[in-house]
Every structure is written in C-alpha cells, then in structure tokens.
Amino acid sequence: MRSAEDGFGGPQSITTDVCIIGAGPVGLFAVFECGLLKLKCHLVDVLPRPGGQLSEIYPKKPIFDIPGYPSILAQELVDNLMVQIAPFKPGFTLGERVEQLKKQPDGRFKIITQKGTEIQAGAVAIAAGLGCFEPRKPDIPDIQIFEGKGLEYMVSDPEKFRDGDVVIAGGGDSALDWAIQLSAVAHSLTLVHRSATFRAAAHSVETARQLESQGRMRIIVNAQLHKLLGNGHLEAVEIRHNDGRIETLQANVCLPLFGLSPKLGPIAHWGFDIQNNQIPVDTEKFQTSVPGIFAIGDINTYPGKLKLILCGFHEAALMAQAAFKYIKPQEHLSFKYTTVTGIQGL
C-alpha cells in the first residue's frame, strides 16, 4: 500500500477532521453541522457530482416533504445545501469509490479509494444512502473489454465526448437528457431504445424529436445494443432491431444509460455490524458498532427509522456533536444558536 507517510506518495493524500462517505443531501448537511463545531470535512462519492440520488436519479422532480419548502426540485435542494455549506469549505473527492476504511492504533481512520486517494480522518460519517449506485449494464458478451475505452456508464464531463460519434442506449430521463445535451457537442449522436415508448419527461422526448427532425440526432426505437466492435478502443456498435435485423453504427463512444442500482459494496467489509444491508446505530450519537464511525441517512437503521431526508438532517446534527467528542474528548463543546452567533466559516 502506498501512502504519503511511507514515502511513495499516493495519488493524493488528504487530512481532515471528519471524512463523510457519500455526498448526498445528508452528507452535505453534515458538513454544516460539523462546521458549526469547527470540524473540517472531506466528502467522497462514487458519483461524479454532489447530490447523491437527488442529482443523479431525480434532479427535476419536486420534493414536498422538506420542512419549510412546500415544494422544491431535488437539484435545487442540493444547490441550496452547497451554498449553505460553502462557508465551511468542505473538500470533495468525486467519482471515486471508497474501498478500504481502517481504524488506526491512535483511534483515527484511514480511508482509501479505488483510485488510491487516501484520506486521514479523526472520525468517519457514512452517509452512503442505499450504498454505491452502480450502473445497470447491458447484457453484452465481453463488455468489460471496452469499459473506459469508449464504453462509459456515466457522463462526468460532456466535453470528453466533443466531436465523437456517440451512441446512447436507454429510454429514461438520463438517456434522453444526455442525448439532448451531447447532441450539441458530438460529431454524431444516435439514441437507441428497445421500445417505442420513452419513460422520460414528455418535454425531453419532444426536444429530442425536434433535434431529430433538424438532423442533429438519430433516434432508433425497437432496437437494442448487440455487440461492441473495435481493436483496443471502441470503433463500432452493432444493434439488433426487434425484427431481428442487425445494423452496425460507427461509434467511438457508447453510453448505455439504463439507470443505477444500489449496492452496499465494500461497506459490508469495514468491520462494523450490518443487518439487512443497513447499519444499526444508536439514536444518541448515530454511531456504528465501531466507535468513531457514524452512519446517517438512509443507510442506517434504528427503532422508528424513516428513510426521509429530513430525518438524516437530524441525525447529522447529533452525529456532529458525537464526532466532536470522539475527536476532541478533552475539549468543551459549547452549543450556540446560529440566530445568536451567525455562521463563521472555517
């Protein structure tokens, strides 16, 4: 294992007070509550941007049960939380999955991602929602050969696909939204969907059809990805029409956007108790069975638990107090109202 200490120098080494695994709404708000106690936070998320499910799965859906918001779009809530935590200057490691979480002899923690990023933290808050969201993959033989070589399951930076010949497969919001967006930068864009009915917002389907009529996108319905072709890198995609016909599309990018499915993933092996894919915690500290590791939001369980964002906010507030006491057992924690003191950044 490489790390900054042993002189090899990992890809990146970060030191923080609280490492928050998961940058969904609850993980983000935890930065605020820790920040009020002058605890610095670093967030890690496998997704390419903060917001968790809200940004990735239903950014444009209204949420009705955030207290004080009769209605708010999911992405708007994420944006507001980002503004709210900005004074506390959190760090972010995005697009990386935490593989290892190890308690050190001094009671601190070492977190290592699959890309080798290493985070040293005084405490850990797991706010990983339903776990890692992993893309649903198409059923194509030897698909992994092309992963990262023209085959991608998520769009982190649209610029990466500028002037490319892009084939997007899927019929949901994600497939339609990215097809529309990438049609503006790609050399050619083809959307392939297995049925003639899209599950995306009507407005998105309409926009895509307009782009099609302008010759800026090709839409092929009743067809599926069949085979990926290329020598070292993707060169073409074979699709199979529902009537059995095979068609070959020139493509150096293929994006099957079939949605994400949650997997607990490596969390299961970090040494604390897990029951039915959830982490049991107490309701005073929201601590796991390992002192110093906390679990907040949808991933935890306790008597009465409701998987609501607003409950995660509460859990984050109490967790922050407990993390402070874990990290700084000698220091006095004074509880102050923000209406009296305002917000002071770190």
Add this chain to the structure above:
Amino acid sequence: MRSAEDGFGGPQSITTDVCIIGAGPVGLFAVFECGLLKLKCHLVDVLPRPGGQLSEIYPKKPIFDIPGYPSILAQELVDNLMVQIAPFKPGFTLGERVEQLKKQPDGRFKIITQKGTEIQAGAVAIAAGLGCFEPRKPDIPDIQIFEGKGLEYMVSDPEKFRDGDVVIAGGGDSALDWAIQLSAVAHSLTLVHRSATFRAAAHSVETARQLESQGRMRIIVNAQLHKLLGNGHLEAVEIRHNDGRIETLQANVCLPLFGLSPKLGPIAHWGFDIQNNQIPVDTEKFQTSVPGIFAIGDINTYPGKLKLILCGFHEAALMAQAAFKYIKPQEHLSFKYTTVTGIQGL
C-alpha cells in the same frame, strides 16, 4: 365543568385526530406529517398567531441552520410552513391556553382551554417549545385590576386600538414595532422607555423617530410606568421620569411590551413524567410516559437531544407514525414518498 356531552354546551367543541398543543414551527410541521397519514390536526396556542417564538420573539431575525436554507427570516419560515400544511386544512384555536388534558376511558383525550374551548382528540402532541410564553409584567401595584380593561400585554388585533389613546412601554423590537404600527390607527400614541437607548433594530428606531418628528408619536425616554388610573377602565397612566418627576398621560390603552418569559404552566399537571421542566420521551415514538400523548420539539428530552428546529421536524415525522398506530391500531400504515405520490389534502 361544562362540556358538549353534559348538555351545558361549552363555548366551542372540536373533534380531531391529533390535537397539537403549540403552533410553533415544530407543531406546524407535525400537521404535515400527520396529514400524509390522513390524520386531521387541530392546533392550540396561547399566542394570538401561529409561529411560536419565531413569530413572537424574532420574526425578522435570519435563521441559518434550517437545512436547504442558507438563510431564512424566522417569519418567512413560519409563512412557508403555513403554505406547506394548508392542503391538510388544520384547525387553530389561538390566544387560548390549554388548562386541562385528560385521558378518557376509551383512550382518547379531552383538552380544555382557559376560555372553555374543548377539543376531543385521538392523540395529543405537545409541541409547546419552552412552555407557555407569559408576558413580563411591570412592577405596578394592583396591576391586575386593569388587565383586560385597557391594560394588555400582547396585540392580537391592532383594530382593537383604533382611535384610542395608547401608551406603549418598552424599548425592544416588539415595543417599537407595535408603536410604529399602532401610530397609524391610534388617536394618540406615546412610547415610554426607561433608558435613552433602544434594544430594537436600528431601522425601527429610525422610523419611530421620523414619526415623532411628524407629530404622529410621542417618545418619552428615561421614564417608567408608575401607576394606572381609572374607574373600572383605564383612563390615565402616570409615568415617573428618572429625575423623579411624575407626569400623567391620558390613556385608555396601556401596552407594557417587556417581552415574554417561558413558563411550563399547566403542562406540569397533566399526569406524565417531567424532569427539569422537560418531558422525557423515547426516540422511536417521542411518546411521554402516558401512551397517546407525545412530546416534540424543545419541550422534550432524550439522550443526545439538541434544541434545534430541525430536530423537532424529525421528531414530528416519527411521532406521526406512532400517533397513527395509537389511534388506528388495526390499520395498516403504508409509507409512501411524496416524490412518488405528491401531496393529497384531507
């Protein structure tokens, strides 16, 4: 005791699913959470309007720790909550203090206010914050003789004072704000403050001074209420200047607005456990030691408790589930996300 059942007919008799005692932010949000479960709510508050401390004590102060709001004025939060709960059509009994809360043999509850309003409820949620807010009273002999007879400690309806000769005492936000507002309807308005420095927002002091220069308000500083005069109803107020001089002001209304101080009040005698002026609850149901009576928000206590509005919101959500099960033990409670189902009013 008068009640609808024994034929005397109380001033008002109300039947509801959940009676919420306290219409502060947590009590208001409880309407939303109960409403999602099709439980109808009725709120009772001693204050003349919903919002609790937020509306009464710091309506214009920004709050920084409501998740998703980098900053929101206290009154704005209350207004938003009122919009959020409107689809569930809550009932309100305002300006009345609950005196009695009694469990009936059938497990339901009877709530009676000091004005005789009677509420029959399947469950009770106490969301009374720090208790009843009682006005701080001036130290004047026999003051109670004039209470309700020209002497008031709160303004419920400014119209009540139209064309009156009004003396307001105090130097905080409440005194200044009401002096400004009532100067528009009163025949004469005098503001009396014991020092020359006001504790109110600078902008309010400036507005009051402008009104003074326009002859629409008289401001007397370095003076205090000394004596109330009148025969059956207030006719004049004697004030004592700090230099010892006594001055008599013609007045049929006197409003000492010295702020509110919290008192647990009658809650102490409703039969459930109380520790240090707080109500111990569990963290699954937020239930008191009496089944069917719940306590949420600042008034409750449990390990880890933080007196934060956002924690009260969480408590309201879990309480609603427990209240449902208490009221309808035979019915299946299905948990649905509002992002999927939206809001359906009662």
